[in-house]
Amino acid sequence: MIRAGIIGATGYAGAELVRLLTAHKDTEIIWYGSRSYIDQKYADIYRNMFKIVEGSCLDDNLEELARQADIIFTATPQGYLASVISDRILAQTKIVDLSADFRLRDVAVYERWYGITHASPQYLAEAVYGLCEVNRDKIRTTRLVANPGCYTTCSILTAYPLVKAGLIDPDTLIIDAKSGTSGAGRGAKTANLFCEVNENIKAYGVACHRHTPEIEEQLGYAAGRRITVSFTPHLVPMNRGILVTAYASLVRKGDGSLPGAEEIRAAYDACYQEETFIRVLPEGICPETRWVEGSNYVDVNVISDERTGRVVMMGALDNLVKGAAGQAVQNMNLLFGLPETEGLMMVPVFP
Amino acid sequence: MIRAGIIGATGYAGAELVRLLTAHKDTEIIWYGSRSYIDQKYADIYRNMFKIVEGSCLDDNLEELARQADIIFTATPQGYLASVISDRILAQTKIVDLSADFRLRDVAVYERWYGITHASPQYLAEAVYGLCEVNRDKIRTTRLVANPGCYTTCSILTAYPLVKAGLIDPDTLIIDAKSGTSGAGRGAKTANLFCEVNENIKAYGVACHRHTPEIEEQLGYAAGRRITVSFTPHLVPMNRGILVTAYASLVRKGDGSLPGAEEIRAAYDACYQEETFIRVLPEGICPETRWVEGSNYVDVNVISDERTGRVVMMGALDNLVKGAAGQAVQNMNLLFGLPETEGLMMVPVFP
Amino acid sequence: MIRAGIIGATGYAGAELVRLLTAHKDTEIIWYGSRSYIDQKYADIYRNMFKIVEGSCLDDNLEELARQADIIFTATPQGYLASVISDRILAQTKIVDLSADFRLRDVAVYERWYGITHASPQYLAEAVYGLCEVNRDKIRTTRLVANPGCYTTCSILTAYPLVKAGLIDPDTLIIDAKSGTSGAGRGAKTANLFCEVNENIKAYGVACHRHTPEIEEQLGYAAGRRITVSFTPHLVPMNRGILVTAYASLVRKGDGSLPGAEEIRAAYDACYQEETFIRVLPEGICPETRWVEGSNYVDVNVISDERTGRVVMMGALDNLVKGAAGQAVQNMNLLFGLPETEGLMMVPVFP
Amino acid sequence: MIRAGIIGATGYAGAELVRLLTAHKDTEIIWYGSRSYIDQKYADIYRNMFKIVEGSCLDDNLEELARQADIIFTATPQGYLASVISDRILAQTKIVDLSADFRLRDVAVYERWYGITHASPQYLAEAVYGLCEVNRDKIRTTRLVANPGCYTTCSILTAYPLVKAGLIDPDTLIIDAKSGTSGAGRGAKTANLFCEVNENIKAYGVACHRHTPEIEEQLGYAAGRRITVSFTPHLVPMNRGILVTAYASLVRKGDGSLPGAEEIRAAYDACYQEETFIRVLPEGICPETRWVEGSNYVDVNVISDERTGRVVMMGALDNLVKGAAGQAVQNMNLLFGLPETEGLMMVPVFP
Secondary structure, eight states: OEEEEEESTTSHHHHHHHHHHHTOTTEEEEEEEOGGGTTSBHHHHSGGGTTTOOOBEEOOOHHHHHHHOSEEEEOOOTTHHHHHOOHHHHHHOEEEEOSSTTTOSOHHHHHHHHOSOOSOGGGTTTOEEOOHHHHHHHHHTOSEEEOOOHHHHHHHHHHHHHHHTTOBOGGGOEEEEEEOGGGGOSOOOGGGBHHHHTTOOEEOSTTTOTHHHHHHHHHHHHHTSOOOOEEEEEEOSSSSOEEEEEEEEBOOOTTSOOOOHHHHHHHHHHHHTTOSSEEEOOTTOOOBGGGTTTSSOEEEEEEEETTTTEEEEEEEEOTTIIIIIHHHHHHHHHHTTOOTTTTOOOOOOOO | OEEEEEESTTSHHHHHHHHHHHTOTTEEEEEEEOGGGTTSBHHHHSGGGTTTOOOBEEOOOHHHHHHHOSEEEEOOOTTHHHHHOOHHHHHHOEEEEOSSTTTOSOHHHHHHHHOSOOSOGGGTTTOEEOOHHHHHHHHHTOSEEEOOOHHHHHHHHHHHHHHHTTOBOGGGOEEEEEEOGGGGOSOOOGGGBHHHHTTOOEEOSTTTOTHHHHHHHHHHHHHTSOOOOEEEEEEOSSSSOEEEEEEEEBOOOTTSOOOOHHHHHHHHHHHHTTOSSEEEOOTTOOOBGGGTTTSSOEEEEEEEETTTTEEEEEEEEOTTIIIIIHHHHHHHHHHTTOOTTTTOOOOOOOO | OEEEEEESTTSHHHHHHHHHHHTOTTEEEEEEEOGGGTTSBHHHHSGGGTTTOOOBEEOOOHHHHHHHOSEEEEOOOTTHHHHHOOHHHHHHOEEEEOSSTTTOSOHHHHHHHHOSOOSOGGGTTTOEEOOHHHHHHHHHTOSEEEOOOHHHHHHHHHHHHHHHTTOBOGGGOEEEEEEOGGGGOSOOOGGGBHHHHTTOOEEOSTTTOTHHHHHHHHHHHHHTSOOOOEEEEEEOSSSSOEEEEEEEEBOOOTTSOOOOHHHHHHHHHHHHTTOSSEEEOOTTOOOBGGGTTTSSOEEEEEEEETTTTEEEEEEEEOTTIIIIIHHHHHHHHHHTTOOTTTTOOOOOOOO | OEEEEEESTTSHHHHHHHHHHHTOTTEEEEEEEOGGGTTSBHHHHSGGGTTTOOOBEEOOOHHHHHHHOSEEEEOOOTTHHHHHOOHHHHHHOEEEEOSSTTTOSOHHHHHHHHOSOOSOGGGTTTOEEOOHHHHHHHHHTOSEEEOOOHHHHHHHHHHHHHHHTTOBOGGGOEEEEEEOGGGGOSOOOGGGBHHHHTTOOEEOSTTTOTHHHHHHHHHHHHHTSOOOOEEEEEEOSSSSOEEEEEEEEBOOOTTSOOOOHHHHHHHHHHHHTTOSSEEEOOTTOOOBGGGTTTSSOEEEEEEEETTTTEEEEEEEEOTTIIIIIHHHHHHHHHHTTOOTTTTOOOOOOOO
16 A cells, blocks of 8 residues: 655645545544644545545644655645655655646746745756656656646646647637635635635636746746736636636648547547547537536637637646646556556546 | 236336346336326436337336236325225235335324325235335235335434444434435426536425324334424435435433443344345444445444533435335345345446 | 715725725715724725725724715714714714614613613614614614624514514523624634634534524514524624524414414515515525625525424625625615615626 | 607526616616516516515517507517518607617628628618727717627727727737626526536637627727637636737837837826726726626726736626626616716626
8 A cells, every 4th residue: 555645635735635635545644734733633624525534634744744754735825845854754745736836847936936945946956747648757767746737737738739730829829717615725715705705706816826837847848838828717606627718820831721520630640549538529529517517527628710820728627636636646657657547537427 | 938017117216127127137117107108218308228128108008007017106295105005006016115105104294294185095905014124024925115215315324233232211302414416306407407516515395294203103113102203304415325414312321321332233233234235334434325335235324422421423325226126126126036135236326 | 865974984895885885886985994994995905896985994983074064974883873973973964873872762772781871862762773674764864873793684574474463482482693704704713713713613602692682672573572582693604694593483373283384484574575585485495695695685585494493594794795785775765765775786796 | 758669678698788777867668578588577587576566577579669658678689679670660750779689780690600691781880889988979869779788898899999090900909708697698598597507707708709790890999990809708607798818919109119118098087087987997997897787887897917018908897787687777878868877876786
């Protein structure tokens, strides 16, 4: 059994990790870390876990946890892991970090967008960006996985095939993303009260959301050069789910014609036909968050618009599963040589 | 592998059966019956099943299905199964009926509340009411299980211990039930449109809901006599979940005193301490539907009110799982000698 | 113009007062009291008021406000008004108190249910319980109106006619109430976050909710004696609305027969046929919260159940309007000799 | 009193017209047209109108209605008005058409996007596009107003100032719109059931939604040339509200610099500072649908992004009010020389 510890086990992403790891046949959770609820029974915080989880919450002692655990998941605020990580810890355990601390290769970019000083830039080179479908091989051999952000996972996987195939101009890429409210976390803020979110939709973080540089860096690798994108997140009155609607101009061929629908579709099939968790939908069918809820799937599709010379790329995932805990487990499976889908073949729950 | 057929596979209960049976390691679905969608791919109706279910929808041919299947689930309107069931069919296969056709022992009661003539009353004696926690042993040996209604399952399990222990007067029992909208089915009715249900709560079927006689019959067995109860369902703007709030007067002892909180609690423990799927919550904690969503659990609790001499009993379940498909699978497990929890240990999904 | 001040103007009830008074042709708001947002523009807190309300929030200075205002609305936590009210204040202004401080005649009952010492019991005798349809005449001449609670208004108006007519046994009264989440206030609590409330229903305050003694006192006046009732509130995933489902045993006549449906209906008509804001629905139609949203209406109806000898009484209102701010304005209209419906004839908003 | 008739009075837009006209002091509704509910009391269909509206539904007899009414609102499917309009009708009454029949000047464009033959193209030249803030003067003198679509109103008003000022390249305009579900109408379709819409977000009509040519035509007038835009609508699990997030590239000046934030803001102020119903929000504040719900306001704002050289323009309105019935009443006010805001100064309802 893999002995797993979770720091930040009482946030929504942490709780989803508990749900997934509890059902994972090769894993045992040995540490429910939660600074806010120390010594309280975990099932008193998340009553869905009553008679399922017996443990109580522990403090965030990464040193001690590293001694006991084969793997640590940090579902913590930005800056936490960078402030406590050390060679000794990495020598004893593997880490999947659900925060942004090790996602951006360039420390200056991190510090600019997050507004904090990076306490451990020396581990940035070692960290692997844990987008399994793209970095599978590198993940297998690392000690430190930077689990991608929820918006980022959805945005990258939605646009990746056309960027990689050079069929769109990546600098025209505009990503309009919509997220369920669990993405806003479990902190007690007025803005996230039921009555404030319900019967409402709004954009936020316009032109300054922190997932932007992460998308630009990763899609830049696919493009083979630096790119700049527009990214706008929105808050939707639902619990789970992210939908990305991404727009980009098609690159005209030498003869001035646009790439055809078949060529565009072929780019998606080329990237994803072997992927269990990425479902390229039939032609003309738009992804919807309800069809992936509770599962690790990402549904993607693309519609070409000759009138405008643009494509509309769409992707949907469950922000707590493929956008957080599910992808973290997928990374764990890779780290430990397990089948990549172990514990992740949940059928989406609808309605 | 158990070969299972579903009649009514594209309703919400039928779709939940598909979800559960797809994940059940001993079962294979061989028939997706759906009169409305014949020859259409099942995954085109329920896109959560894309790349998971390959089959297409078939007509409702129970005769043919009986030849091919080890078990048939009928998630059909009232009257369907009674109109087609036969000795030959029952000789070839087992049936778990999710409709009300074989739930009520007294055909006159059925005909009065449902307003239709029962086409096959001769099978009523053989049918076993499939409330597993109560009728476990009888279920194991029958060919025909009448799977309980969603409201009924929740109502009975909530009140059962105190009725059985004689601690409450069953004729004072008032059951105020609240259900998510999936209980209303997938039919295209104006009343169930998003804008009609959202931001609203209403009672319906007041003093005439068809689950009433079912509750009365089953709790009557526990009471050892005929009883009459008040039952009022309400429609709540959420997808899944039933909450029952049940009121009854405590029976005073010979000395005029009321049963104490400990005695009341002990009655619940006596009934349910061995039950995997019934969780008696800690004292003072009210059941909530969110904590059981997506799972086969029923959470129950009771609060005693000395001021009024009454108890308030509460129960919560997922109407599509323990209230329909999950209980049907639990019945299947009993019918085939499998562990009763096989394929049903899903951790509740929250949020 | 009536000069009105609001203490607690940034809670949901306070904000609804602002909405209603802004549209009230005889009123001018001169004081937006909000301890939490002093000196901030009101329209920066409630952006629906942008370009409508120009004022900024002020501290809770009741002394000063009494000098300036013709009427003060206190939409404040329990205990506030009792701690600051004085003869001098009452000599200068009228007060409509939306808290519970002056609702209960018996100070011991208040202190027991609210767990706080009443700081000004000397004003209890003078305060009038502001349920306009019942206490209209007394309200006109008082200086201090205790505006009823939201659950209480709905519960009392739903059961009042049958209690008053002696057609039901008030000690059998069981009130199962369901409320939208704005009733929980705008405080930043984890339990009221979108993801905690959405897709969930729960009971709370079982056998101990503070609106219970208020209902008992007021319905006791109608019954002509002390009564004890069961009251259970539930939280529903919607913004506004309260639905009450109330159960009681009919009182048999001398000949053992039950009161007939016509007699029962006549009791409602007798009480409410002259009332603008209480709509007795056609026979068989259940009240729904959506039909009163945004308005000052209460929809009520009753269904008689011969099988059980009980009636099911139902009522629906908007908790922020008739359950709080609307009723407060109705009380203001009475206090100032305006038409009772002034500024309150809003058509319910649907969907 | 203006005598008003409504064809299509039982759809959501028609019902909102009833709500607004009922509260409009200069108007009397004389005809509740509804083919589906002929002879049924209007208040039996929309119970919010109980004791407010006494009338019953009538058939769709435009000829007869034209004789009786001063103004007719047609809230009908595409093609209806074009199939029945005539000189005689227009000689007797004014018409505000909420369908698309007379919105597009070019009949070929109409027929291509709507897939139906236009039965009365001869009235296209006379019809005035009823976007009051843009076409105010023309509306006053016409007999036939083409009331704009909901998405269109929001999209145009959001982008209009920058298109008109030439600060953005209109061919780079990408409009990502999100709508509440009342925009999908009251038809009983499976796709609009509560359980299908709730907990979901999806795009639909990608690259083919019928509001696209309407946006292009109207913004083309502002640009002074033909333009082509990308428009993608999304369905959001809420009753009311449209949010538009629109992206466009800024036009560089002669010196290569981008227009500054002040210049961009000034363009909005120039267009809208005199407009009652358009609120340009303070800098940095994003429009949200909750702040305009139930009202005729449109909230707009713009954020400039130097990194990408683009602006993000945002607008929010209530699709049933400013997006349909409210704008129709605003048009009626203009047609009859009433103050433009008459009956439309409703304060937004929150929460």
